[in-house]
Amino acid sequence: MKYFSTIELSQYSILNCELDQLEFNDKCIINTxxxxxxxxxxxxxxxxxxxxxxxxxxxxxxxIVIAAKFIENQTIKKLTGSxxxxxxxxxxxxxxxxxxxxxxxxxxxxxxxxxxxxEFPNINVQVYSPPFRSSFTQYENEKMVDIINDFNPDVLxxxxxxxxxxxxxxxxxxxxxxxxxxxxxxxxxFYAETINRPSKFWQNLGLEWFIRLLxxxxxxxxxxxxxxxxxxxxxxxxxxxxxxxxxVIKRIMEVDQELKQEINKSSGDFTEDTRG
Numbered sequence: 001m002k003y004f005s006t007i008e009l010s011q012y013s014i015l016n017c018e019l020d021q022l023e024f025n026d027k028c029i030i031n032t033x034x035x036x037x038x039x040x041x042x043x044x045x046x047x048x049x050x051x052x053x054x055x056x057x058x059x060x061x062x063x064i065v066i067a068a069k070f071i072e073n074q075t076i077k078k079l080t081g082s083x084x085x086x087x088x089x090x091x092x093x094x095x096x097x098x099x100x101x102x103x104x105x106x107x108x109x110x111x112x113x114x115x116x117x118x119e120f121p122n123i124n125v126q127v128y129s130p131p132f133r134s135s136f137t138q139y140e141n142e143k144m145v146d147i148i149n150d151f152n153p154d155v156l157x158x159x160x161x162x163x164x165x166x167x168x169x170x171x172x173x174x175x176x177x178x179x180x181x182x183x184x185x186x187x188x189x190f191y192a193e194t195i196n197r198p199s200k201f202w203q204n205l206g207l208e209w210f211i212r213l214l215x216x217x218x219x220x221x222x223x224x225x226x227x228x229x230x231x232x233x234x235x236x237x238x239x240x241x242x243x244x245x246x247x248v249i250k251r252i253m254e255v256d257q258e259l260k261q262e263i264n265k266s267s268g269d270f271t272e273d274t275r276g
Contacts (some may be wrong), residue, residue: 034061
């Protein structure tokens, strides 16, 4: 691939340019990273390798944008799997290209085919819904590879959710006859409109995650309310290293003193000694 701008965040080289600046000359693996996948990868070395070895890694989440600013003092633009998907569909339509969707349900894939036929009529599209499980047999893996290669797509979209999709692509990248391979998870459902993506209003406010939590609390609660604080701790640890505990405690004490001073200032003769 032609050189493109990135920033280094932990072990990851994250895209820091517009999608139309990417040029695809060789096989290219594109993944996305958000606060959830970043946190999972800290506990899953294979997943971390799959993300870090991406040819292109998109900052897909406000958490990563904040992390880049907090740790590296770099300002980057959020680029989602949906942004990538639409960008590539427009490119394929203009070129008369082809794409393959691997993942999700038969219903979702059928809706995707119908929508592409209507919106991007110059694209040749094929789909396959694999078994719903956390791992596949050798036969199932070989079948998926054979079906994809028989179609020989320009772009392969994989939607099995993280970290399964990224690991599967890493394991099979050399066997797949596709120029561009993208792991884009929930984008299948967003595009098929089986799940409603939060509006641009919430996206621009950086609150897309909050609306998704409200829409599907059972599925999203752990992702945001459990892994979110862990992600915050990992950023603090990365920023302050071994001195994290001392630094955080010191800052808490400073804030406590500042609050007490504000209370004293606004309360006139009030003092901490309230004995009669």
